[in-house]
Amino acid sequence: MTFPSAVSVASERSEDRDGEAVAVAYPNIALVKYWGKRDETLFLPVTGSLSMTLDIFPTTTSVRLIDGPADTVELNDAAATGTALARVEKFLDLVRAKAGRTDRAAVVTANAGPTGAGLASSASGFAALATAAAAAYGLDLDGRALSRLARRGSGSASRSIFGGFVVWHAGDGDGEAGDLSSYAEPIGGDELDPALVVAVVEAGAKAVSSRVAMRQTTETSPFYRPWAESSVLDLAEMRKAVARQDLPAIGEIAERNALGMHATMLTARPAIRYLSPHSLAILDAVLALRADGIVAYATIDAGPNVKVLCTRADAPLVAATIEGLGEFVTTRTAHIGPGARLTTGGDGE
Numbered sequence: 389m390t391f392p393s394a395v396s397v398a399s400e401r402s403e404d405r406d407g408e409a410v411a412v413a414y415p416n417i418a419l420v421k422y423w424g425k426r427d428e429t430l431f432l433p434v435t436g437s438l439s440m441t442l443d444i445f446p447t448t449t450s451v452r453l454i455d456g457p458a459d460t461v462e463l464n465d466a467a468a469t470g471t472a473l474a475r476v477e478k479f480l481d482l483v484r485a486k487a488g489r490t491d492r493a494a495v496v497t498a499n500a501g502p503t504g505a506g507l508a509s510s511a512s513g514f515a516a517l518a519t520a521a522a523a524a525y526g527l528d529l530d531g532r533a534l535s536r537l538a539r540r541g542s543g544s545a546s547r548s549i550f551g552g553f554v555v556w557h558a559g560d561g562d563g564e565a566g567d568l569s570s571y572a573e574p575i576g577g578d579e580l581d582p583a584l585v586v587a588v589v590e591a592g593a594k595a596v597s598s599r600v601a602m603r604q605t606t607e608t609s610p611f612y613r614p615w616a617e618s619s620v621l622d623l624a625e626m627r628k629a630v631a632r633q634d635l636p637a638i639g640e641i642a643e644r645n646a647l648g649m650h651a652t653m654l655t656a657r658p659a660i661r662y663l664s665p666h667s668l669a670i671l672d673a674v675l676a677l678r679a680d681g682i683v684a685y686a687t688i689d690a691g692p693n694v695k696v697l698c699t700r701a702d703a704p705l706v707a708a709t710i711e712g713l714g715e716f717v718t719t720r721t722a723h724i725g726p727g728a729r730l731t732t733g734g735d736g737e
């Protein structure tokens with residue numbers, strides 16, 4: 389299964405949609421995690437990462453240039469305030485600086501999935517915002533440039549510019565050299581067509597943002613460096629596993645990489661713990677499925693929700709097993725999804 393790159397569409401349409409644009413982007417779940425920045429301003433990661441873009445929980449974002457004195461941001465039908473508003477304004481400042489324009493914008497964005505719950509809403513959110521804002525401000529960016537731009541809103545957003553399996557390069561060096569070399573790109577392998585059963589145990593926003601948790605972990609956990617070093621090796625192995633379409637190997641690397649990332653958080657000072665008893669119950673169920681011969685492996689981001697990688701054929705059984713644990717969990721099954729793109733009608737999907 390292959391999807392057209394977002395970018396050719398974005399650059400084709402950017403001119404005729406100058407002044408107003410609507411984009412849709414999907415979340416991605418990292419199988420080798422991004423956890424830690426080497427440059428907080430440029431969003432340069434300590435290590436490279438690899439993800440799968442999903443086909444559920446899209447974000448639809450419109451950006452319209454206005455005459456007013458300030459940007460306005462509407463998130464899920466309510467006016468954004470505080471940090472959420474500040475992050476979008478800062479991102480728009482970056483786009484304005486690149487475009488050499490000063491117009492403010494009215495941004496309207498909606499997530500089809502839970503927001504701020506460790507289900508990659510910031511990845512789909514900033515990928516959609518980068519795509520729509522670049523078009524509205526008349527920037528003609530190719531995929532790499534769009535990915536670098538999205539990275540400045542949320543690191544993981546750099547990967548949601550593309551569909552399928554995507555690698556985000558850590559890049560070399562600092563400053564401009566780092567900025568130019570740290571981008572995401574698709575790596576193929578989509579024919580594998582796996583499923584990701586998303587087990588939602590908490591749809592509310594998390595108490596500690598991934599940004600804060602990441603900083604606290606890199607600065608204080610004695611386990612951070614060892615994890616980062618092993619993650620570099622995980623990424624190299626993961627790329628080979630994706631290339632040979634080896635789902636058990638992909639799953640094994642993904643699970644150990646994610647649990648290692650959580651180990652760095654648990655050993656931060658003070659500790660950060662996103663895993664809940666419900667997360668652990670699902671991890672136990674995944675172990676039991678594997679003991680029964682099912683290829684099922686878990687990954688967990690900055691939140692208690694668990695995503696289980698398995699074959700498309702096994703997904704109903706995996707989902708039923710997890711739902712059978714109790715009413716505390718609901719599941720949605722995702723498959724490989726497309727990259728960010730501008731939409732035609734101007735009203736999203």
Ligand code: PMV
Binds near residue numbers: 422511542598690
């Ligand atoms: O891009 P952020 O700031 O939302 O951080 C994402 C961090 C993880 O989801 C935990 C890992 C990843 O690679 O997506």
